[in-house]
Amino acid sequence: MTSIAENLADLHSLIRDFERRYKRPENSVRLLAVSKRQSAESIRAAHATGQVDFGENYLQEATEKQQQLFDLPNLAWHFIGPIQSNKTRGIATSFQWVHGIDRGKIAQRLNDHRGNELPPLNCCIQVNLSGEESKSGVGIRDVTPLCELITKLDRLKLRGLMAIPAPLADFDSQRDCFRELAECYGQLQSKYPGMDTLSMGMSDDFEAAIAAGATMIRLGTAVFGPRL
Numbered sequence: 075m076t077s078i079a080e081n082l083a084d085l086h087s088l089i090r091d092f093e094r095r096y097k098r099p100e101n102s103v104r105l106l107a108v109s110k111r112q113s114a115e116s117i118r119a120a121h122a123t124g125q126v127d128f129g130e131n132y133l134q135e136a137t138e139k140q141q142q143l144f145d146l147p148n149l150a151w152h153f154i155g156p157i158q159s160n161k162t163r164g165i166a167t168s169f170q171w172v173h174g175i176d177r178g179k180i181a182q183r184l185n186d187h188r189g190n191e192l193p194p195l196n197c198c199i200q201v202n203l204s205g206e207e208s209k210s211g212v213g214i215r216d217v218t219p220l221c222e223l224i225t226k227l228d229r230l231k232l233r234g235l236m237a238i239p240a241p242l243a244d245f246d247s248q249r250d251c252f253r254e255l256a257e258c259y260g261q262l263q264s265k266y267p268g269m270d271t272l273s274m275g276m277s278d279d280f281e282a283a284i285a286a287g288a289t290m291i292r293l294g295t296a297v298f299g300p301r302l
């Protein structure tokens with residue numbers, strides 16, 4: 075378990091190095107530890123170092139771990155997987171963040187299921203960048219109408235954009251791809267000042283994501299090692 079603590083310490087110093095190298099403000103990049111297919115004990119080990127943000131892709135797996143970890147204070151759970159409409163109730167009840175909103179119907183259902191006793195659900199819209207083969211995510215031209223809808227739903231809070239670009243081997247093409255999202259984010263921010271989150275970059279490309287302006291990087295294997 076010490077290796078998780080060591081990985082996190084190394085990653086935090088690397089992130090601070092990259093912030094300096096790419097002229098990003100200090101502490102402007104937040105690490106989301108992606109704990110899908112990792113044990114509750116591994117999450118506990120990460121939490122012991124001060125890690126509070128955890129990302130999960132599957133509702134059932136996540137709620138089982140949440141039950142095992144009910145005693146931990148201040149955990150923030152982020153749903154980062156694809157959202158099926160029959161899962162919106164569970165997601166809206168068990169998470170503080172949802173990163174993969176890609177259609178109005180899902181936004182509306184999450185809003186309907188988010189209880190009044192809870193703070194508004196933090197939302198990122200998933201964008202499908204050019205050349206991406208995956209079918210999830212809205213095209214860059216269709217982001218604004220979805221922003222418009224989410225800001226009208228009072229149980230949701232629009233926080234930003236998220237993308238999962240196709241894997242690219244070299245740094246320059248990774249950064250160019252992330253820049254496309256960063257530009258879109260910059261334009262939207264002037265219209266929606268509450269937006270403060272650009273969720274992009276994973277274990278294999280987070281340096282390029284930080285160079286392009288990521289404010290939240292989603293790291294799984296770099297934190298926990300191979301998935302179970």
Ligand SMILES: *Cc1c(COP(=O)(O)O)cnc(C)c1O
Binds near residue numbers: 110131238278293296
């Ligand atoms: C699994 C996953 C990650 C983490 O991937 P790693 O390569 O292990 O860092 C990040 N984002 C999403 C949406 C994921 O599904």
